[in-house]
Amino acid sequence: MPELPEVETVARTLFPHIHNCVFLDATVLRDSCVHPASLPFSMLYGMGIANVRRRAKLIIMDLEPVPAILSDIGRQTLDMADQNQYPPYLVIHLRMTGRIFTRAANEAQGKHTRCFFSLQNPAGNRFNLFFDDTRAFGKILLANDAILRNWDFWRNLGPEPLALDAAGFATRLKGKRTIKACLLDQKVIAGIGNIYADEALFKSGIRPSRQADSLNKRERARLLAALQAVLRLSISQCGSSIRDYRDADGNVGSFQNSFSVYGRGGEKCKKCGSILHKERIGGRATVFCEVCQK
DNA sequence: ACGCGTGCCTGTTGGC
């Protein structure tokens, strides 16, 4: 499941393939992969990819019109700064099983290809950018600033955990809910999913069922440090591959080999040897050690 | 306003 480290890895590995490449065409094979607020993908034609970055679990391509291509394909180039003509963001949420990767122009779509784009690189060669998604939860949004401002999910996104300090973290852990539910709430902190929530709670010795506002200052500091350490380590290992996740080059990550608790219910705790406990907390499968986590 | 439960999706797994 792509969470922050996996999405970061996808953005980084995608960049060299598509940087400065220009969209020529788009084919949507399943309508549900297009976000309801999206502008028509035909507005992508003639737009170049200036950057590929990550915010929360979103991949964001920064776009800019490419005058030479626009005139080639017969589009107006009257007002290059008009975001209603040239929307500057292509936003992709992989959700559970989304994958994005490039393929040669002559390669066929797969069984789970939901959408693909034809691009041209600076040398004039064409290739395709595929969006495959088995479970079809993923979304693609072509947006301008106004659309992003009006998108509740975007507007309410919490801070990036790797750019958060103890004081900022403390102010966000309010409310009568479990700390697990808090960590998963994208409005509280952005980019955390089930894997890194469980791993960070184990590393900091905090029980997932604890009420968020019951954590003292020392526990909050431990949790934030654990969260950042786990995310950084996973990014350095190109993320975790459970089953579907691959980066843009088709490679698996390796952080799954370092899991302390995620997916290890019924197995032995690596720290104390007792049997790890599994239960649903915050609506999610949650694994923790009843001895090590208080 | 906030917290919780359900539905969306499809492939895999385990019990009978």
Added chain:
DNA sequence: TGCCAACAGGCACGCG
């Protein structure tokens, strides 16, 4: 062997 329920889970949505 085959069938089917349970499960995986991020987020939108509806309810109390």
